[in-house]
Structure formats: C-alpha cells, structure tokens
Amino acid sequence: MYIVHVFVHVKPEHLEEFKAATVANAQNSVKEPGIARFDVIQQADDPTRFVLIEVYRTPDDSAKHKETAHYNQWRAVCQTMLAEPRTRIVYGNVFPDEHGWG
Numbered sequence: 001m002y003i004v005h006v007f008v009h010v011k012p013e014h015l016e017e018f019k020a021a022t023v024a025n026a027q028n029s030v031k032e033p034g035i036a037r038f039d040v041i042q043q044a045d046d047p048t049r050f051v052l053i054e055v056y057r058t059p060d061d062s063a064k065h066k067e068t069a070h071y072n073q074w075r076a077v078c079q080t081m082l083a084e085p086r087t088r089i090v091y092g093n094v095f096p097d098e099h100g101w102g
Helices: 012-029 059-065 069-081
Strands: 002-009 035-042 049-056 087-092
Touching: 002 059, 012 035, 012 049, 012 069, 049 059
Parallel strands: none
Antiparallel strands: 002 049, 002 087, 035 049
C-alpha cells in the first residue's frame, strides 16, 4: 500500500464550503479502483485543520488519482480556501503488510 496524509489548513470563513467540496471529492475518489481507502478527518481542537488519509494500492494509483476530473475540480475550487499551502507525508504499511501477516 501507498499511504498519503495530506494536511490542510482552511480559512475559518470557508469551513463548510471546504467540507462539502472535500466530501464530494472523497465520495468520487473511493470509486477509483486504485484507492483502497480515502478518509477525511477534522482536528478536534482546531476545526480549521484537516487530514486527508489516502490509501492507494500502488504509487501509480496516486498519480492516476491526480488526473481525475473530481480531484482537479476539488483542487481548483479549494485553492482560495486554504490558509496556507497543503503539505503531505507518504507512508508505507508495517501492519498489516503485503504478505498478509496480520
């Protein structure tokens, strides 16, 4: 698995608009065959901060996701809603692993 955490800081006046656009993106993203999971979480003590947890079957699936119409629409719509640029960290599975040990 290829796991990406995308950290997003949203301007307070755009919270509801950002959530709506991001949920629509996530609903379409989970339909992609290369996406195993796509979660959107909001920080409890600072509701302007979100993490998108994207779990791809392969690194190539992450690249394919960035070519989809729904991702590009989300990116364009949300660009002005951000308080700062998005950041991301890529992870790999330890448990369960690709051998099915766990």
